[in-house]
Amino acid sequence: MNRRVTLAARPQGFPTESDFALDEVGVPGPGSGEVLVRVRYASIDPYQRGRMSEARSYAQPLEIGDVITSQSVGEVVESSDARFTPGELVVGQLGWQEYALARGGSLRRLPPGLEPPTLALHVLGATGLTAYFGLFDVGRPRAGDTVVVSGAAGAVGQIAGQLAKLAGCRIVGIAGGPEKARDLTELYRYDVAIDYKNEDVLEALRGEHVDMYFDNVGGGISQAVHRRLNIGARVVICGQVSQYNEPRPEPSFHPGLLIVFRARMEGFLINDYRHRFDEGVARLARWVANGDLRWQEDVTDGLENAPRGFIGMLNGANRGKALVKVG
């Protein structure tokens, strides 16, 4: 049987565990071109909150009863695609479930010996690639820039900051709580850490001239950073997690600021860089091998606990990339 976590109800504001259901259905056999995968680890990410809302965004919303979508890593069990053989580890959009069917073309094989294989769900996967393309292609760092990252200890933020550091920038991270703030400077090599739960961000940024702001959170934290922009600043809109549980996101930005600072604010989606994933993974893998990129995982044990892990992540309880270990 296949255990799955599905959407039981659309969350009203902040999600609760009753918005999710655990069910069991038969394990299907792969049709032509399909691959059956036994999931080992599934990803927990802020963007999943958006899929649970009815509002159309860049992706179709989930329907009630749908398996929660996620990137997952698993082992091929049965394959009707000649490119995959049983026992191989793959990553793909496999969801929060024990077994998943996928078209072979939608899967990527993990490099043999990748240890831990969960790297394919973060540093060498979606969140690492998000940091890579957002920072380099959208933000375009120049050595000597001051780069501020919000959600700096999160899955994307921890990598974005380190990439900016590798590009010769001075990096300032904003995160919630003293433990995360300590991670920023001690683990992720941030030059300055701001704990927004215990510091006034605007005050903490006094004297800073922010050349790039890599924004994962939006809301009031971002409003403070906007007031410290430098001439020619770039604001990379990667996420707005503070807004994801709002029924209607609050306008928080006055576009006239972009005139004052001759600044650019730009959003992006990682899927638009699909044709360059190999480039990104290759570079990230080199930095990982060198020891130049550090990361942390925050693993929830058991598929049935995925909703709790998800809610904890939205609350900022995780340290590092949130994952669920399946089965």
Next chain:
Amino acid sequence: MNRRVTLAARPQGFPTESDFALDEVGVPGPGSGEVLVRVRYASIDPYQRGRMSEARSYAQPLEIGDVITSQSVGEVVESSDARFTPGELVVGQLGWQEYALARGGSLRRLPPGLEPPTLALHVLGATGLTAYFGLFDVGRPRAGDTVVVSGAAGAVGQIAGQLAKLAGCRIVGIAGGPEKARDLTELYRYDVAIDYKNEDVLEALRGEHVDMYFDNVGGGISQAVHRRLNIGARVVICGQVSQYNEPRPEPSFHPGLLIVFRARMEGFLINDYRHRFDEGVARLARWVANGDLRWQEDVTDGLENAPRGFIGMLNGANRGKALVKVG
């Protein structure tokens, strides 16, 4: 004697005529490197409102008693700069006054025979260059794009739309009142005109996929356009005239929209393109000579009426570039 319009009081909200004073002082002689100019026409522009506020922006605010800054065209009366001789027409930041002293290096000589010479204050001057660099360098039009311009009948908007048309775009203009809307399609070659005073902008844009939005106004009109952006849209922040009389501009934008549309919003200031003014003027002059660029002037007669012309422009009463004929 030199008659001048000065700042009598900082406007509270919308300016009134009592915020300005008319005075007379002696005409100064030029010091070394200086040129004395008799002003013929002075420009009236929305950005002047910003200079009247105490808040520091990209430029220093005016002090009480200062002559209102403006681009003006005039005739050299006396010169201590060997590059200029009496009788020549020049343009520079000469202000709302009859006589102005300027450093020779800050003046540009008008091409001989330029008719009317006021072209140097709009199509071949600051507003034309603003449209040129904003549209081409910031907005980067591609043939086939749908380009929406707000303040489309204004001094910058009328040129920005026509430049987008020359670049092969479909152009949609937003302006206030039926006369301006008629100008858009009949004079400035807009494909679609929207009269925001008599139409719902969001509704009028139904079915449009906006590839570039050239924004002169901000506020509610812009909020409607933002909801019609296309994937990959560029939003050029040229001005935010709807906000200039607000004590504190209202946040009107949710940056998360830039993720949904993978869009870019960017502000600019024309002074940053100073090193390329010759390029811009040369191209604009060719289009003017070809008859490819049309314009309208709205001339207020008499320096003493400049404040009234300014207030009228902020109210949208002008049709075309607002100027004051001095003396």
